[in-house]
Amino acid sequence: MRVLNLGILAHIDAGKTSLTERLLYAAGVIDAVGSVDKGDTRTDSLALERQRGITIKAAVASFDVDGTTVNLIDTPGHPDFIAEVERVLDVLDGVVLVVSAVEGVQAQTRVLMRALRRLRIPTLVFVNKVDRRGARYTTLLDGIADKLSASVLSMARVDGLGTREARVVPHAGDDAVFTSALADLLADHDDAFLAAYLDGEKDFPHPLLRDELARQTRNALVHPVFWGSAITGAGTAELLTGITELLPSARGDADGPLSGTVFKIERGPAGEKIAYVRVFSGTVRLRDRLRYGPADSAGEGKVTAVGVFGQGRDLPGESIRAGQIGRLWGLGGIRVGDTIGDPDAVSAPRRHFAPPTLETVVTPRRAADRGRLHSALTQLAEQDPLIDLHQDELGHRMSLSLYGEVQKEVIQATLAEDFGVEAVFHETTTRHIERPVGTGTAAEILHGDSNPFLATVGLRIEPAPVGSGVGFLREVELGSLPAAFMKAVEETVHLTLQQGLRGWQVTDCTVTMTHSGYAARQSHSHGTFDKSMSSTAGDFRNLTPLVLMNALEQAGTQVCEPVLRFHLDIPTDTYRAVLPVLSRLRAVPRTSTARGSSSVVEGEIPAASVHALERQLPALTSGEGVLECVFAHYREVRGDIPVRPRSGPDPLHRKNYLLQVVRRVPGDREDA
Structure with a gap:
């Protein structure tokens, strides 16, 4: 049976969760259509989703139709939860983009379509709510062509538009006006078809036109527009036909090398971590030992349970094959965005939407709950890495990145209802960044008078192209430093740059390691040398912030x-x-x-x-x-430069930093 991993995307309140219910009902998966207002839909399973009537987390449901298993992913429509959509895009074979016949093309609809076109994800447009007063047809179709894509074509007309009796009538193959418009659209995107069209072969048989429409839709060149009502079921059959006939099925060799992507993390009843994964190649089997994460810091774990979506259910299984979506238990360190299997076989997660531009400070209402609050926020950050939990080492100040106020309210409610922690969210502020304006270099030498750490670290920081993030390079000789120490330096560089000279995250820069060294203990015994090292990774983790911030001060930031x-x-x-x-x-x-x-x-x-x-x-x-x-x-920034309060031991103030980290200052010297 072929598999299609399908996303349902829309602006909030366009009706995508209701459409999901209707498709599951039409496929015989559920006996009755759930209601968002009543809070009994299949995919809005969280208590908060049912209370608020909005989708907060992406959810997977499955149904079979005409020999195809459709794994349907319902995504949030509110812009505050765009991160959930972003993580899903990389695992989809096709999309149904829902537009309201009343409200028309809305802000989030345009943002979503821009991403879908940029990624060339095959997309059908479904115009919902044709039964609602105020529903439009011609002007809405013009709006879709103007604001979403000119490469659209209506696949049906609507009789009784704007009434409860609204009925969708598909355009037939003998409809000359429709077939002519379809041929015109297809000719715009295929040179061979255009040549035949210009040669006078305008009377293409309908099966040929339908096959060419399917080919171009699967290549994301054109976007057929379907009409209907998720509430009454009008147009559902036609949409299902379009989904199975026009969108591509999943591809991949089940016998090939294993590769997949984790797009969602949730916790089970006992707190166990459950990873939602799309397998692109190979097969994951129960009791397999899997490598996951980046190649330079990969984790490993044993699969203790497998869940597979298929045949309308989520069932325990023995394996997840190429093309399928499933759930894995037993991988305790796995994170959203991690690859499984061969990390080089799957492209790294991409940024499809804007990063969060807001942040807020979170404190427990009761001081005794500080540890519980941190633990709860850590779990939420596992599920949504863009929350970007930031705190000092003592946990006195915790901050989160945000897309908006609704997201903040949902996090606050989740903490109270799911974790039993009452938290205070302070005023939302704009999240700034810092960029280096010049080049700075610094080094601390092993056994130096002012260096209490058994390590040599030299670093250079310099500007990099806008949007490039933070790069880490090495000028030291390969093998001159044990891999664990090199990893400690690189990880600490990224961690330290979360707070620049004025407290904001530093980005668009390259950090190069220029010097390295460590202490090793050697003793002659029975003709051999004991090369156990006296330096530790902790020496490098503690020294790197001092060196890096010294270099950054020389470079300066804006x-x-x-x-x-x-x-x-x-x-x-x-x-x-x-x-x-x-x-x-x-x-x-x-x-x-x-x-x-x-x-x-x-x-x-x-x-x-x-x-x-x-x-x-x-x-x-x-x-x-x-x-x-x-x-x-x-x-x-023009005018007054905003400063963000720093958290944790501050390497910009050497004496205080050393007092916090090693409880002493070498030579009792004042910081320079």
């Missing part, structure tokens, strides 16, 4: 703030009132286009100003303004 690209649709008669507000909020309009009674303003705005604009927009535009924002870039 603090940069996140800037978003905005698309603002407002009534034309409010244009003059909106512009001064944009100016006060440091927004920079780039283009302005009038479209009848509305105007579209596009430009850039600091992330810190977006919330203020959202608050003022309804009053300025009589509730008709629509704002869309996506991450654009970081730019140097």
Whole structure:
């Protein structure tokens, strides 16, 4: 049986979870269609999801139809949970992008479609809620072509649009208008088809057109548009046919070398870690010993249980084969984004959406709960690495990265309901970064007067291209330092750069190790040498922050703030009132286009100003303004430089750092 791993994506409230329910019902997996409002849907299984009526975590369900096992992944629609969508994209064979027939193409819909087109993931568009008052057809189809992709074609008409009796009528093969439009669309994307089209072969048989439509859809060249209602079931059969006939099935050699990707982590009833994995090649079997994670820091564990999605259920199994999605138990150190098997066979996780631009400090309501809070946040960070839990060594200050206020509220509620920890979330602030502006070098030599550690570390830090992150290179001779010590230096470099000269994460730089050395104890005994080392990895972990921050001080840094690209649709008669507000909020309009009674303003705005604009927009535009924002870039802060409170032992203050780390200062010297 062929397998198709299918994602359901949409803007919040477009109806994707309801559509998931309807597809499961149509396939005979469930006996009744669950309701988001009643909190009894199959994929919204978390208590918070049922209370709030939104999807928070990606969930997998399975059904069989026409010889195909469809593993359906329902994803969150709220932009605060875009990280859940990002992790899913790399394991999908195809997508159904849901659009509301009433609200139309919304902000998150555009963000999602841009990512799908960039990644060339085959995508069908499903227009939901055709039974709702205010549902549109022609103008909505024009909006989809204008805002999502010009390569779309409606596969049906809707009779009784906007009424409970709305009925979807597929375009037939003998519909001359439809077949002509289909041929026009297909000719735009295939030279051979275009040549035949121009040669006058316009009367292509419908089976040939359908086959060519399937080929181009599977290559993400065109996006068929289906219509229906998840509530009434109208159009469901036609969508199911489109899913099985037009989207590609999973590929992979079950007998090949093992490779797969972990896209979700959850905890079982006993606290055990469960990894959701997509296998691209090979087979994972019960009791296999698996390597997982990056090649230079791979973990290993034994698979103690296997769960497989298929035939409408999630069942215990013996193996997960290439193309399948399943669950693995027993891999205690595994994380979201890890590869299993051959790390070189699967591309590293990619960034498809903007990183979080906000953060908040979290403290326990009761001081005695500090340890429990840290443990709970650590588990949540396992499930969502972009939370980026940051704390000092004593756990006195913990901060989280965020996409928005709803995400913060959900985390707070999760801590209370799932972990029994009452936490206080402080004011949300903008998350800045630091970039080096020059080159700095520093070194600490083994047995030096001011170096209490049994290690030599020399580092150089210099700027790197924007968006490159942090690179680590070695100029020291290969083998001059034991691998464990080299690993300790590299890991500590990344950890130390989480706080720069002004407390923000340092990025877009290259750190090069220029000097290394360690102490080894040698004693002659019975004609042999005992080469047990007196240096430890801890010496290198403790010394590296001092050297790196010394080099960073020489290089200097600039603090940069996140800037978003905005698309603002407002009534034309409010244009003059909106512009001064944009100016006060440091927004920079780039283009302005009038479209009848509305105007579209596009430009850039600091992330810190977006919330203020959202608050003022309804009053300025009589509730008709629509704002869309996506991450654009970081730019140097102008004016007062924001400083983030540092946490943990501070290597910028040598004496205090050494007192905290080794409880003494060599020679009782003051810090320089």
